[in-house]
Amino acid sequence: AQTVTQSQPEMSVQEAETVTLSCTYDTSESDYYLFWYKQPPSRQMILVIRQEAYKQQNATENRFSVNFQKAAKSFSLKISDSQLGDAAMYFCAYRRVYGGSQGNLIFGKGTKLSVKP
Amino acid sequence: NAGVTQTPKFRVLKTGQSMTLLCAQDMNHEYMYWYRQDPGMGLRLIHYSVGEGTTAKGEVPDGYNVSRLKKQNFLLGLESAAPSQTSVYFCASSLGRTEKLFFGSGTQLSVL
Numbered sequence: 001a002q003t004v005t006q007s008q009p010e011m012s013v014q015e016a017e018t019v020t021l022s023c024t025y026d027t028s029e030s031d032y033y034l035f036w037y038k039q040p041p042s043r044q045m046i047l048v049i050r051q052e053a054y055k056q057q058n059a060t061e062n063r064f065s066v067n068f069q070k071a072a073k074s075f076s077l078k079i080s081d082s083q084l085g086d087a088a089m090y091f092c093a094y095r096r097v098y099g100g101s102q103g104n105l106i107f108g109k110g111t112k113l114s115v116k117p
Numbered sequence: 118n119a120g121v122t123q124t125p126k127f128r129v130l131k132t133g134q135s136m137t138l139l140c141a142q143d144m145n146h147e148y149m150y151w152y153r154q155d156p157g158m159g160l161r162l163i164h165y166s167v168g169e170g171t172t173a174k175g176e177v178p179d180g181y182n183v184s185r186l187k188k189q190n191f192l193l194g195l196e197s198a199a200p201s202q203t204s205v206y207f208c209a210s211s212l213g214r215t216e217k218l219f220f221g222s223g224t225q226l227s228v229l
Contacts, residue, residue, distance in 0.1 A: 004159075033215070045207065045220035091159060097215060104150060104175065105209075105218060107159035 002027045004094050006108035013082045014116050020067075021077045021111050023092030029053075033095040034068065034075045035105065040088040048090070051075065079113075087115045119143050123208050123221035130198045130228045138193040138224050140208030148211045149191040150175075150218070151183060153204040160207060166191055167214075198228045 003026045013019035025034070036048040051059045051068050058066050063083075067076045079086055092108040121142045130136055140149065147168050152160040162175030166185040180202060182194045191210075195202060208221040 009157075043205065043223040045209075047217060050217075095215075104162050104165060105160070107161070109157055109159045 002029070002032075002094050002096065002106050004092050004106055004108040006092055006111050008111045009109070010112045010114070012114045012116060013079070013086075015082055015084060017082055018078060018080045019082055019113065021079075021090050021092075021113065023075045023077070023108055025073050025075065025092070025094050027073070027094065027096075029096060029098075031097045033097065034066075035093040035095065036064070036066070036075075036077045037091045037093060037107075038086075038088045039091065039110075040085075045091075049077065082115050084115050084117060087113055089113075121208055121210055121219050121221040123206075123224050125224060126222065127225045128227070130195075130226065132199060132228060134198050134228075135194070135196050136198065136226075137195075138206055138208075138226075140191040140193070140210075140221060142189055142191075142208075142210040142219070144210065144212070144219065145188070146210035146212050146219070147188075148214060148216075149185065150209045151181070151191065151193045152207045152209065153177065154207060154223070155204050163193065163206075200228045202226065203228045 005024045032053045034051045038046045049061045063080045089110045091110045093105040124139045150165040151163040154160045164183040166172045169188040172183045184192045206224045209218045211218045
């Protein structure tokens with residue numbers, strides 16, 4: 001079974017600085033998707049970034065980028081120029097392409113990010 | 118364009134009571150999911166549906182039932198609520214198995 005591990009329960013960053021959130025996963029599949037979701041206090045789950053495993057190029061969305069290391073099964077999220085609005089829980093998630101619970105996301109336990117002014 | 122709507126947003130039950138959570142999506146999505154979120158546990162899949170009239174068990178299905186009588190609606194039922202079912206429940210939908218998941222805003226359920 002696939003598992004997703006986020007080893008940092010909490011992280012803190014100074015406003016305008018850069019922070020990296022870690023995620024590792026375990027799978028025997030060669031093709032899959034990886035995601036980072038943001039959950040602010042409003043509880044809404046917001047997709048931050050998505051990475052297809054077959055793509056070697058790391059995904060980027062404005063200030064958010066990932067470091068995808070397929071062989072190491074590592075998928076870290078880098079937030080540049082951190083803003084107060086970035087404070088939230090961040091979840092790493094895995095999704096199989098074939099089989100499994102039909103497109104179900106498997107989530108890590110989350111990292112709570114605080115941003116200091 | 119409402120997206121995924123969950124009702125109610127908050128609910129308090131007594132042990133043994135029953136209730137139904139409603140999830141409605143207006144995007145004509147085939148796939149729908151129910152997750153629960155507990156502190157320190159992330160989100161875990163309860164049940165899911167790949168189309169109207171179909172349902173299947175996820176990772177933590179015990180104590181829950183679901184129905185998908187209409188494509189746009191996915192109902193989650195608790196027949197006899199237990200304190201262990203105190204959680205935040207999220208519904209999600211997607212067009213296909215590899216398409217983006219859209220989430221509702223969650224339902225905070227407390228079972229006393």
